[in-house]
Amino acid sequence: MKNVRSLAVIVVGLFYVQCLFAQKNPVTDKVNHLTYSKNELLGRIVPSPPLFSEIPMSCSSKSGMMLRVEVLNAFKELHQAAEEEDVRLTVMSGTRTFSHQKSIWERKWVRPKYMGWSDIEKARDILSYSSMPGSSRHHWGTDVDLNSLENEYFESGEGLKVYDFLERCASDFGFYQVYTEKNRDSNANTRSGYEEEKWHWSYLPIANEMLKQYNSTISNQDIDGFKGAVSADSLKIIVNYVNGIF
Numbered sequence: 001m002k003n004v005r006s007l008a009v010i011v012v013g014l015f016y017v018q019c020l021f022a023q024k025n026p027v028t029d030k031v032n033h034l035t036y037s038k039n040e041l042l043g044r045i046v047p048s049p050p051l052f053s054e055i056p057m058s059c060s061s062k063s064g065m066m067l068r069v070e071v072l073n074a075f076k077e078l079h080q081a082a083e084e085e086d087v088r089l090t091v092m093s094g095t096r097t098f099s100h101q102k103s104i105w106e107r108k109w110v111r112p113k114y115m116g117w118s119d120i121e122k123a124r125d126i127l128s129y130s131s132m133p134g135s136s137r138h139h140w141g142t143d144v145d146l147n148s149l150e151n152e153y154f155e156s157g158e159g160l161k162v163y164d165f166l167e168r169c170a171s172d173f174g175f176y177q178v179y180t181e182k183n184r185d186s187n188a189n190t191r192s193g194y195e196e197e198k199w200h201w202s203y204l205p206i207a208n209e210m211l212k213q214y215n216s217t218i219s220n221q222d223i224d225g226f227k228g229a230v231s232a233d234s235l236k237i238i239v240n241y242v243n244g245i246f
């Protein structure tokens with residue numbers, strides 16, 4: 001009887017230890033195990049609580065911009081760390097829905113400079129810095145544009161100070177520049193797709209999982225419902241652009 005009781009104590013003890021290890025990183029586990037719907041991955045959503053929260057005006061250039069709650073919490077910590085170094089981070093753009101991205105894309109699509117261009121040529125030119133609706137990381141609520149939408153801003157003065165801080169510290173809070181300089185390393189690490197964006201920072205603890213699910217769920221045929229969508233397939237939007245990250 002005594003042996004049975006001892007065995008029971010050992011089994012319960014082992015179970016407890018196993019639980020402790022299993023819960024070592026509950027936040028990451030929870031994030032990684034979420035399943036995102038096709039609509040979430042394509043931005044066909046209304047970002048709202050409880051999954052999303054509004055970025056406070058102390059961190060943003062305008063009211064009403066949203067991020068996933070976990071992303072906003074991490075960003076607030078990054079923002080605080082920046083302030084401690086007298087660096088000011090301002091979100092210019094957070095979550096963008098499919099229809100928001102569609103309005104950006106179609107405004108560019110009808111620019112007078114494209115008179116006489118083929119659809120493929122137009123799409124390729126717009127794709128230098130803008131995503132096709134349904135293929136933007138901004139749909140996911142994980143990515144932010146910071147301070148300025150011009151690379152030059154980050155190359156001198158105040159902007160350089162901001163960029164130095166982000167390069168040094170953003171990853172400590174989960175944020176990474178995904179659209180890096182192309183061909184930065186002549187031997188490896190080259191990437192396709194968008195040009196460099198020093199302003200665009202992505203919260204990879206969630207975005208990496210969303211990209212994984214995007215790749216297994218979405219095809220070029222799902223990128224549809226806007227002017228020029230027909231070129232998504234021949235431009236291999238998912239391979240060359242959605243996955244054209246560092």
Ligand SMILES: [Zn+2]
Binds near residue numbers: 093138145200
């Ligand atoms: Zn961006």
